[in-house]
Amino acid sequence: MAEEAWTVDKILSWTTGYLERKGDEHPRLSAEWLLNNVTGLSRVEVYTNFDRPLTQEELDGMHDAVVRRGSGEPLQYVTGEMPFRHIVLRCERGVLIPRPETEVLVDVALEGVDRAVAAGHSAQVLELGCGTGCIACSIASEREGTRVVATDLSPRAVALAARNRDALGVGRSVDVIECDLASGVDEDLMGGFDVLVSNPPYIPSAVVPTLPEEVVGYEPGLALDGGEDGLDVLRRILELAPRALRPGGLLCVELFEDNVATAAELCRSQGGWASVEVREDLTHRPRFLVAWREGSLAEGGELCAPRRVVPVDQDDPSPDVLREASRVLSADGVLVMPTDSVYGIGCAATPQNPGHGRIFQIKGRDRAQTLPWLVADAEDLERFGRELPAWALALARELWPGALTLVVRASELVPREYVLPGDDTIALRCPDSNLVRRLARELGVPLATTSANTHGSPSATSGDAVEARLVAMADLTLDGGPAPVAVASTIVSCVGERPVILREGAIPADEVLRVAGL
Numbered sequence: 001m002a003e004e005a006w007t008v009d010k011i012l013s014w015t016t017g018y019l020e021r022k023g024d025e026h027p028r029l030s031a032e033w034l035l036n037n038v039t040g041l042s043r044v045e046v047y048t049n050f051d052r053p054l055t056q057e058e059l060d061g062m063h064d065a066v067v068r069r070g071s072g073e074p075l076q077y078v079t080g081e082m083p084f085r086h087i088v089l090r091c092e093r094g095v096l097i098p099r100p101e102t103e104v105l106v107d108v109a110l111e112g113v114d115r116a117v118a119a120g121h122s123a124q125v126l127e128l129g130c131g132t133g134c135i136a137c138s139i140a141s142e143r144e145g146t147r148v149v150a151t152d153l154s155p156r157a158v159a160l161a162a163r164n165r166d167a168l169g170v171g172r173s174v175d176v177i178e179c180d181l182a183s184g185v186d187e188d189l190m191g192g193f194d195v196l197v198s199n200p201p202y203i204p205s206a207v208v209p210t211l212p213e214e215v216v217g218y219e220p221g222l223a224l225d226g227g228e229d230g231l232d233v234l235r236r237i238l239e240l241a242p243r244a245l246r247p248g249g250l251l252c253v254e255l256f257e258d259n260v261a262t263a264a265e266l267c268r269s270q271g272g273w274a275s276v277e278v279r280e281d282l283t284h285r286p287r288f289l290v291a292w293r294e295g296s297l298a299e300g301g302e303l304c305a306p307r308r309v310v311p312v313d314q315d316d317p318s319p320d321v322l323r324e325a326s327r328v329l330s331a332d333g334v335l336v337m338p339t340d341s342v343y344g345i346g347c348a349a350t351p352q353n354p355g356h357g358r359i360f361q362i363k364g365r366d367r368a369q370t371l372p373w374l375v376a377d378a379e380d381l382e383r384f385g386r387e388l389p390a391w392a393l394a395l396a397r398e399l400w401p402g403a404l405t406l407v408v409r410a411s412e413l414v415p416r417e418y419v420l421p422g423d424d425t426i427a428l429r430c431p432d433s434n435l436v437r438r439l440a441r442e443l444g445v446p447l448a449t450t451s452a453n454t455h456g457s458p459s460a461t462s463g464d465a466v467e468a469r470l471v472a473m474a475d476l477t478l479d480g481g482p483a484p485v486a487v488a489s490t491i492v493s494c495v496g497e498r499p500v501i502l503r504e505g506a507i508p509a510d511e512v513l514r515v516a517g518l
Helices: 008-021 027-039 043-047 056-070 075-079 100-118 134-142 155-167 232-244 260-270 319-330 354-363 380-384 390-399 434-443 468-473 509-515
Strands: 081-084 087-090 124-128 147-152 174-178 193-198 245-254 273-280 286-293 309-311 335-337 344-348 404-410 425-429 447-451 476-479 490-493 500-503
Touching (some): 008 056, 027 043, 100 286, 147 155, 174 319, 260 273, 344 354, 380 425, 434 447, 490 509
Parallel strands (some): 124 193, 193 245, 404 490
Antiparallel strands (some): 081 087
16 A cells, blocks of 8 residues: 555545455445545544545554454454444443444433433432443433442443543443442442343344354353343343332333343342333334333432532542542542541642642632642652651651641642642641551542641531531532541751751650650
8 A cells, every 4th residue: 555645535445446346334434434434534534535645553553453353353443443323432342332223222222211310209220241341431421410329340442431431521420330230339328229231141042153254253242141041141130120220210221122122121020120111223113121110219218419528438449439529529529528637628739730720629728838748648749759867768658647737848740720839839648547548549649638627617527517518519428437646747947957847736746756766
């Protein structure tokens, strides 16, 4: 290819012919898709730039893509992405490629979401076997305020679904859990889901070998083979559905056209369903089991309003709480949380984080004062500080984790908006709180925090003492009960030859001087 002037028109025609000879059912469409992916041109731009020559890098990319597609590799794996309803998803080998039929399953699930909202509460959805995350992300993006818990047994699928979720900006609405069906779902959530949706393995084992090579040769068998009659997983879903759904909740499952009627009979024989029906896909084939639980969505337990205050154990925070708090912080949100000393309000210490400015607005505090950082480990003092005296390192080694804040010269790793103007310093603390340190490790950055109170008011030392106004303005509040120390940290300046006590708090000044060797 590289020896000739290959234009968009020429490469499009050549690729179409090559893929047609290789047996591609839609060679022109595949050629367009590959060209779009390699050049970055939209479909319209391809047809308005026929005379545009491809660069050598683009030619090399097309060569690789055409060879892979010509060998039978699915187009979605070659390009690494595909459109689904109103979103574009990343795709990769080892994870099932979403089908157009599954877009109809989302429509059915949204019926349940809309019924929940009509009943007076925010909807809560459980998806079993999320794959790329296409269903969960579509629901979250099309129905703001809906919370989706999505599970999958495959670590690769869970990782991909989480990446798609984050890329689409629905991280605060979708929780992705690696587990077998609902085994890893918080028990407190079971019985409160308005919708249970699933696209499980449903191909009968004997039929799997007859599928096109493009499917069985590349896509994961775990996501295809549903056992002898294709209903092995469906039976397990039926067992847990009554425990997962609230009264009036919706069960909707995509199945094989030859076994969906049997699935409906299994559902009816189970009892407890107000209605059970089979619906058709876009080609009028029976494909979806749709069943509504008896009862009313407005009854049968606590309504699923979005949680603004979540209880937490500082010493041993649950994975669910850590995930929820991490999602808030990763999405540039603001979190109220307990520490070992007093309650704090903070954000992820990332450059140009909108949450940084929100904290000053919420507190009514002068932005020029900057925010201290809570770090994960004592070693972070040397990472984010510079020109450190030996006694400052000794303070960190002996008194961290603990209620000691060290003011040091900021290293080049500290974004300028977090540095105190004039003296180029940053205040660092490693708190004696597993909750805070685990959040910082999971995020990969410190937390920029200050006390959770209106500027000038007393610091809150328990969850109950946090002002209602702050709770309402923050994105999430973690209530850990009384703070263990319940006294503000001691602040020490480490920019001179000797330590200077800027504020004496939980750690006595004499103790600081002793550790510093003075």
